Amino acid sequence: MSAMILAWSLTIAQILLGLAMACAAVRFTIGPRAQDRILGMDTFYINAMLLFLTIGIGSGRTLYFEAALVIGLLGFVATVALAKFLMRGEVIE
Amino acid sequence: MSGAPELPLWAALLVSFLVLAGAVITLIGAVGLLRLPDFYSRTHAPSLGATLGVGCILVGSMITFSVLQSRFLVHELLIATFVTITTPVTLMLLARAALYRDRVERTGSAPETDPEPTELR
Amino acid sequence: MSALRRVVPYPLLFLALLAMWLLLQQSVAPGTLIFGALVALGGCWAMVALSPQPARIRRIGAAVRLAGRVFVDVFRSNLAVGTIVLGGEHRRTHSGFMTLRLELTNRYGLAVLAIVMTCTPGTLWVHYDPMRRTLLLHVLDLVDESEWVRLIKLRYETLLLEIFE
Structure with a gap:
């Protein structure tokens, strides 16, 4: 019974997070400017991290936690590098 | 669909509520990314998911694993701390880069100089 | 004390790094503890090379009060931004910069x-100018600037001044 409730709500949450990722992907595609695309990508990363956490809750294993942490880290580094790129026009100074 | 962990009913209901609330808040933030009219307004939208969205889902995850392994598991706090510290950095850098670009290219979407400080009355 | 200070220059940072390591490993086995302590020591010594300005928290009570206020405000402002996002066109066009x-x-x-x-x-937060000591902000719901100034200065800045200065 309780596993049923949890499974359904996790599935719904995963669909909602997937929709959120789709919204971020649309913003990434239509722009209109580079900063909008980077913002969309940053949101995409955070939503992907949350999606992994919900999958982790569903599986009952802490393996997905590490994956979520790595996704968060990669998103942060990518966004900072791209923001620096926008500011200066070169990634490595 | 199958393979969800068997939790006590109270924990299952609480986790379900938290995860759904977090997902809905994150979705509202992502919708804001599409609906808001200009870049600077749009920067406010993702922070919805990065604060309460992340918070709700992490607390849900903490409850699940603490109940499952019947010990206090709070390693999700790492992600919470990490997201709290990094979100300001990314948004601030992005906003400053956008402001710089708008001022250099004179697109008119940002003020050429800072507005006069509003004083406390 | 000074000998301990020389080995572990930043005790709080040491404890925080050790806690982070143990959380990542999800165990408190002796081996994990020892390796975590080594990692934390490395982090402390790397910090010495950076020689950060010393931070001193003067009032713990004020810090707790600030955390409570922020916790409440997170919910309140999430609700406010959520209604703006889902609301009509006229609600979404009030954003602007302020200093x-x-x-x-x-x-x-x-x-x-x-x-x-x-x-x-x-x-x-967009830009802080340390010369003029002004802060450039972008606010989504900019109807009344003085409302936001009051919120930031009275609700947060007074407590931060108590904590850090």
């Missing part, structure tokens, strides 16, 4: 203020 003067000059205080501003959606 305010800050008395706070401590670097750590400013960093905490930046985190607070980002944690409460609806305000975005």
Whole structure:
């Protein structure tokens, strides 16, 4: 019974997070400017991290936690590098 | 669909509520990314998911694993701390880069100089 | 004391790094503890090379009060931004830039203020000018500037001044 409730709500949450990722992907595609695309990508990363956490809750294993942490880290580094790129026009100074 | 962990009913209901609330808040933030009219307004939208969205889902995850392994598991706090510290950095850098670009290219979407400080009355 | 200080230059940082390592490993086995302590020591010594400005939290009570206020404001501002996002066209076009003067000059205080501003959606920290001591903000719901100035200065800055200066 309780596993049923949890499974359904996790599935719904995963669909909602997937929709959120789709919204971020649309913003990434239509722009209109580079900063909008980077913002969309940053949101995409955070939503992907949350999606992994919900999958982790569903599986009952802490393996997905590490994956979520790595996704968060990669998103942060990518966004900072791209923001620096926008500011200066070169990634490595 | 199958393979969800068997939790006590109270924990299952609480986790379900938290995860759904977090997902809905994150979705509202992502919708804001599409609906808001200009870049600077749009920067406010993702922070919805990065604060309460992340918070709700992490607390849900903490409850699940603490109940499952019947010990206090709070390693999700790492992600919470990490997201709290990094979100300001990314948004601030992005906003400053956008402001710089708008001022250099004179697109008119940002003020050429800072507005006069509003004083406390 | 001074010998201990020489081995572990930043005790709080040492404890935080050790806690992080143990959380990542999800165990408190002796081997994990020893390796975590080594990693934390390495982190402390790397910090010596950076020689950060010493941070001193003067009032623990004020810090707890600030955390409570921020916790409440996270919910409130999430609700506010959510209604703006889902609301009609006229609600979404009130955003704008504003500047305010800050008395706070401590670097750590400013960093905490930046985190607070980002944690409460609806305000975005854009640029702090250390010469004029002004802060450029972008606010999503900019109907009354003085309302936001009052919120930031009275609700957060007074407490931050108590904590850090």
